Amino acid sequence: MTELTAKGLSFGYAKTPLFSDIDFQLHSGQIHCILGPNGVGKSTLLNCLAGVYRPTSGAVMLDDQPLAKVTPAARARKIAYVPQMSSERTPVSFSLRDYVLLGRAPYLGLLAAPSQRDIAQADKLLQRFGLAARAENSYSAVSGGQQQLASIVRALLQEPALIIFDEPTSALDVANQVRVLQLIRQLAHDGYGIVLTTHDPNQALLLNDQVSTLAQDGQWHSGAAANILTSENLSQVYQLPLQVIELPNNHQKTCIVDQAAFRSLQGD
Numbered sequence: 001m002t003e004l005t006a007k008g009l010s011f012g013y014a015k016t017p018l019f020s021d022i023d024f025q026l027h028s029g030q031i032h033c034i035l036g037p038n039g040v041g042k043s044t045l046l047n048c049l050a051g052v053y054r055p056t057s058g059a060v061m062l063d064d065q066p067l068a069k070v071t072p073a074a075r076a077r078k079i080a081y082v083p084q085m086s087s088e089r090t091p092v093s094f095s096l097r098d099y100v101l102l103g104r105a106p107y108l109g110l111l112a113a114p115s116q117r118d119i120a121q122a123d124k125l126l127q128r129f130g131l132a133a134r135a136e137n138s139y140s141a142v143s144g145g146q147q148q149l150a151s152i153v154r155a156l157l158q159e160p161a162l163i164i165f166d167e168p169t170s171a172l173d174v175a176n177q178v179r180v181l182q183l184i185r186q187l188a189h190d191g192y193g194i195v196l197t198t199h200d201p202n203q204a205l206l207l208n209d210q211v212s213t214l215a216q217d218g219q220w221h222s223g224a225a226a227n228i229l230t231s232e233n234l235s236q237v238y239q240l241p242l243q244v245i246e247l248p249n250n251h252q253k254t255c256i257v258d259q260a261a262f263r264s265l266q267g268d
């Protein structure tokens with residue numbers, strides 16, 4: 001069992017704090033979704049949880065060790081971080097296969113090359129994500145969605161205990177979004193701990209595990225999906241009339257924009 005915890009976490013790029021006094025918990029087998037409006041600090045928080053940024057105050061612990069004291073290589077064997085996709089195309093000369101094999105770096109010596117087993121595992125995962133035909137293509141020459149799937153393959157090849165995903169479905173069509181959500185469910189079932197940010201409350205409703213919301217006023221609410229994904233809390237977080245309703249046929253919950261309120265927002 002691996003555990004990532006944060007207590008009293010605060011961070012600010014300048015003097016004004018972006019968020020303050022956040023408590024967070026993730027353990028093996030758990031899925032933790034973080035929701036909140038654009039620019040509220042979700043990616044920044046993930047960077048603190050991944051050990052990329054040092055919090056202004058508070059501490060992040062990986063099991064019983066302060067994360068800041070864990071070496072980058074040891075950290076990479078425990079935590080994989082899949083950052084947000086950038087819309088800019090950075091030219092990369094690697095093939096897609098070589099790109100995903102970077103996930104093996106924490107296990108290789110300085111000048112060592114990936115083993116045949118690593119390459120076979122990479123090809124198996126590329127196949128699983130429908131990328132096998134692109135394995136030899138340059139990473140820069142595949143679509144944004146394919147790059148996003150490749151970054152997930154790279155994280156899996158890292159064989160971590162915990163995976164931090166920043167908007168893992170942002171560039172994906174609806175079928176691939178669902179595939180990634182299913183994969184996240186499967187990974188949690190296999191024992192990985194997963195934290196992800198998403199802009200879609202319905203993804204958090206589907207995953208139905210732990211949820212946190214960060215609002216513009218800095219309010220942080222954390223708990224089981226059913227307690228956090230309420231009409232009241234989501235409307236407050238997004239400053240928009242949202243309703244969480246239960247579908248009559250299968251009791252599945254879904255989040256909708258209240259239509260009457262939507263019309264009144266338009267001034268009809």
Ligand SMILES: Nc1ncnc2c1ncn2[C@@H]1O[C@H](COP(=O)(O)OP(=O)(O)OP(=O)(O)O)[C@@H](O)[C@H]1O
Nearest residue numbers: 013014018036037038039040041042043044045084
């Ligand atoms: N390196 C940086 N230096 C200064 N300010 C930054 C930096 N990175 C982000 N910010 C600012 O911090 C705030 C939070 O950014 P962050 O990317 O964490 O938000 P977010 O909730 O992930 O947003 P989104 O949902 O739009 O991705 C924003 O106002 C952003 O402009």
